[in-house]
Amino acid sequence: MFLGIAPDGRLSTREWARFKPGSTTERLKATYTYFDSGETATLDLKKIDYNDDTPDVEFTYTQSGLLRTVKDATTAGTADLRTFH
Numbered sequence: 476m477f478l479g480i481a482p483d484g485r486l487s488t489r490e491w492a493r494f495k496p497g498s499t500t501e502r503l504k505a506t507y508t509y510f511d512s513g514e515t516a517t518l519d520l521k522k523i524d525y526n527d528d529t530p531d532v533e534f535t536y537t538q539s540g541l542l543r544t545v546k547d548a549t550t551a552g553t554a555d556l557r558t559f560h
Contacts, residue, residue: 485518488542495527503527504553510536 479488491503508522519540522531530548538542 483518499551 476492477488477490478486479490481487486507488507489505489532493503495501495503495506506524506526506528507520508524509518511518519542520534522534525531531545532545534542534546535544
């Protein structure tokens with residue numbers, strides 16, 4: 476596994492050793508996008524984008540920065556913050 480780290484220290488990409496299905500050159504990869512300071516008061520994770528058929532994952536947060544929702548192709552719902560303690 477290979478990790479890409481942005482200049483601010485946050486994870487920007489994750490690349491697996493295995494290849495995408497049907498490819499012998501392109502590895503499976505996830506790209507991480509964060510909210511910027513113009514969008515929210517926090518710089519939290521906004522989206523994980525996969526380079527294959529894996530559904531993307533999107534996140535929203537409350538105004539105070541707590542995780543509100545996690546959404547992918549199969550689920551969308553409000554996070555139960557008690558599960559993160």
